[in-house]
Amino acid sequence: MxxxxxxxxxxxxxxxxxxxxxxxxxxxxxxxxxxxxxxxxxxxxxxxxxxxxxxxxxxxxxxxxxxxxxxxxxxxxxxxxxxxxxxxxxxxxxxxxxxxxxxxxxxxxxxxxxxxxxxxxxxxxxxxxxxxxxxxxxxxxPQGVYAELRVARKIRDLLSVDLQAVQGQVHNWIDRYFPEFLTVFKDWEGKSALQLLKLNLLPHELIELSEQEILVHLRKAVKRAVGLSKIKELKKVAVASIGIREGSDMAKLELRTL
Structure with missing residues (x-):
C-alpha cells in the first residue's frame, strides 16, 4: 500500500x-x-x-x-x-x-x-x-504468476543484452575479415547470409569453392536459396577483399563461437 x-x-x-x-x-x-x-x-x-x-x-x-x-x-x-x-x-x-x-x-x-x-x-x-x-x-x-512474469522479464532483458552483444561482435568480425560481404548481402542476419557465414571461411578460402558447392551448402538451410548470380558476385568481391588474413585460424574459431 x-x-x-x-x-x-x-x-x-x-x-x-x-x-x-x-x-x-x-x-x-x-x-x-x-x-x-x-x-x-x-x-x-x-x-x-x-x-x-x-x-x-x-x-x-x-x-x-x-x-x-x-x-x-x-x-x-x-x-x-x-x-x-x-x-x-x-x-x-x-x-x-x-x-x-x-x-x-x-x-x-x-x-x-x-x-x-x-x-x-x-x-x-x-x-x-x-x-x-x-x-x-x-x-x-510478487507471488504466483506475477513472480513468474518478473523472472521472465529479467530473462528477456538478459537475452536482449546478450543478443545485442553478439550482433555487435558479428558486425565487428565481418568488418575485419570480409568487409565486402555486406555489399552483397545487405543484412547478414538473413537466412542465406547466415548460412554462408556458417561455412566459416575467409574470403581467400571461399574463392576455392565452386559456385555449385556454395549453392548446395545454401540449400541445406534455405529452400529458395539465392541464385548463382549472387554467388558469383560474392566470389568476385572475395577475390579483391581487403579482409585481414593474419590469424585466420583464430578468426574462424571466433566466428564459430558467435
Missing part, C-alpha cells in the same frame, strides 16, 4: 518494535529499538541461512515479549539482490518488512557523525531510525 509520511509515522506506535537490518552477502546485522529511538539488546549478527533466519525470528519474539511489544516492523536497505531471501522469508512468517532508500542511509550517517563511511552496525541503527521517521517504502513482492 502507498502511504504518505504522516500515515507511515502513525503506524509506528509505542507498541511497535522497530528492527533495522544491514544486509550483506553472507552475514547481516540487526538492531532493535522503540518508537522513541531507545535501543533494545546488543546488535544481532546472523548469516544468510535458514537456521540463522529462524534465530533472527526468535530474537524478535524474545524482544517483543521482554518489552511488551504487540507488533514489529523490519526495515532494510535493498542492497542488490541479497535482501530478497530475507524478504521472502519474512513474508512467509507474516512479518511486516519495509525498505529504505540507500541515499537516505548515506545522508543520515553524515548527519549523525559527519561520516558516510560504511559500518554495518551503524547502518542497521540508521535504517531503524529512518523507519521510525516514516522514511520507508513497502516493497511489492
Amino acid at each position: 502507498n502511504y504518505n509520511q504522516n500515515e507511515k509515522i502513525a503506524q509506528i506506535t509505542s507498541q511497535t518494535l522497530i528492527i533495522g537490518v544491514d544486509i550483506a552477502k553472507y552475514k547481516h546485522v540487526a538492531r532493535a529499538q522503540d518508537f522513541r529511538g531507545l535501543e533494545f539488546s546488543a546488535p544481532l549478527y546472523f548469516e544468510n541461512t535458514n537456521s540463522s533466519f529462524n534465530c533472527f525470528i526468535e530474537w524478535i519474539k524474545k524482544l517483543m515479549d521482554q518489552n511488551k511489544m504487540e507488533k514489529v516492523i523490519v526495515g532494510m536497505e535493498p542492497t542488490g539482490h541479497y535482501w530478497l531471501n530475507l524478504a521472502h522469508f519474512l513474508k512467509g512468517k507474516n512479518l511486516k518488512f519495509v525498505v529504505v532508500n540507500p541515499m537516505h542511509v548515506k545522508k543520515s550517517k553524515e548527519l549523525d557523525d559527519n561520516s558516510p563511511t560504511k559500518n554495518d552496525v551503524k547502518d542497521a541503527r540508521v535504517i531503524a531510525q529512518l523507519v521510525k521517521d516514516g522514511r520507508y517504502a513497502e516493497p511489492n513482492i
